[in-house]
Amino acid sequence: MASEQWKNDIAYAMTPFKLLTWPIGVWPLQVYNIYSLIRCILATCCMSTIVILPIMELHMGCTDAEQNVDSFMLVFCGILGVLKIICFRIYAKNLTNNYGSAQNDYLTIKNVEHRAIMRRHAFLGRILSCFMVCFSYFSVIIYSLIPLLGDDEDNRINMTNENVILEYPMPSRCALEYLGFPESMYQVICLFEFIALILTCTCNLGNDSLYLNITLHVCGQVQILKASFIDFDVSSSQVCDRLNALIRRNSYIIEMAKELANAISFVLLMQLILSSMQLCIMGFQFILALKMNDVVMMGKSFVVLCTFLTQITVYSFVGDYLKSQMEDIGLFIYQSIWYNLPVKLTKNLIFIIMRSQSPVKLQAGNFIVVNLATYMSILKTSISYLSVLRVMVEE
Known part of the structure; x- marks a missing residue:
């Protein structure tokens, strides 16, 4: 019965993220062989078209x-998307260690309250993942259908009309003509671009979900550790061994959190830079759409704004949550009955309290702390910039 329970817990906590990341070759608990490398290379090459074709369109001036x-x-x-796949492959050991540790946590958990804490954090990870991934897929469907369902009958697809302008799910008409793709392959190309867009969402939001899920698990382990300190029984036997086990557990969790922070540092830097730029660009487009009463443009801009804001919001929330959990370790130790412990042991607790004053944080480029304060700063700067542009448009 217990065996089935931990199997169900592991499946509940990890299966959705395996389904998202195994096809693109970054699932941490996979066998890192030639087949996983091929999946990773194919996903990277497919996503590269999302970068190459629009750049060619911009260079040719066809848009x-x-x-x-x-x-x-x-x-x-x-x-x-490409950066996340590459970084998660480079730092595969960091993610593998954390997911392997999470598996071991589910195997060894015995306390019912502690198990409830782990399940609660797993549920939060599933909810965040479901919201981000489903919303991004919905955005892709909207973006893919809008060019194909225009209201102007003259712009609809008619293969017998040589002057018709074909519309693709993403701007790529001139690039495809330059590369020599015939118009007879229009439907095949549309399908390929749609798949590439779906894959890009998976590589972006799927990898985000994978990372945020294990980060939330680490937060859950910190919460369990705090509960163990506050409920520590000094009257039982082997006090020294049990307290030293908690101290070692604290050091182990800190190491796991450091590995996670190192794995995402560069990706977070690029995420903040590109997302901030995109918020300003799409915000300005939304202002112009309001000015021209263009409902289609307003809808597209709003969807993209929500998608990028969701990524920044979730990373900021989880980063702030991890930081606060790490800081609270010292407070919970202070609130425990440490004064009934032997003097030799209380000296060790001082170092843990001191260490909690410099908690592990999610940092972009190892110098920008990703938390709610950073999130609010990005929002305020973007809104100020858009306010100036709105005044210029109205004048």
Whole structure:
């Protein structure tokens, strides 16, 4: 019965993220062989088209202002997706250690309250993942259908009309003509671009979900550690061994959190830079759409804004949560009955309290702390910039 329980717990906590990341070759608990490398290379090559084709369109000057904005957005998404795959492969050991540790945590958990804490954090990871991934897939469907369902009958697809302008899910008409793709392959190309867009969302939001899920698990382990300190029984036997075990557990969790922070540092830096730029660009497009009463453009801009804001919001929330959990270790030790412990042991607790004053943080480029304060700063700067542009447009 217990065996089935921990199997169900592991499946509940990890299966959705395995389904998202195994096809692109970054699932931490996979066998890192030639087949996983092939999956990773294929996903990277497919995503590269999201970057190359829009850049070619911009270089050839075949796009209007709205398509230019779409091209920049796709280029940013493609770059982020490729970076996340590459970084997660480079730092595969960090993620493997953390997910292997999470498996071991589910195997060894016995306390019912501690298990409830782990399940609660797993549930939060599933909810965040479901919201981000489903919303991004919905955005891709909207973006893919809008060019194909235009209201103007003259712009609809008619293979017998040589003067018709074909519309693709992403700006790529001139690039495809330059590369020599015939118009008879229009439907095949549309399907390929749609798959590439879905894959880009998976590489972006799927990898985000994978990382945020294990970070939340570490936060859950910190919460269990705090509960163990506050409920520590000094009257039982082997006090020294049990307290030393908690101290070693604290050091182990800190090491796991450091590995996670190191794995995401460069990706977070690029995420903040590109997302901030995209928020300003799409915000300005939304202002212009309001000015021209263009409902389609407003809808597209709003969807993209929500997608990028969701990424920044979730990273900021989880980063702030991890930092606060790490800081609270010292407070919970102070609130425990440490004064009934032997003097030799209380000296060790001082070092843990001192260490909690410099908690592990998610940092972008190892110098920008990703938390709610950073999130609010990005929002305020973006809104100020857009307010100035709105005044210029109205004048």
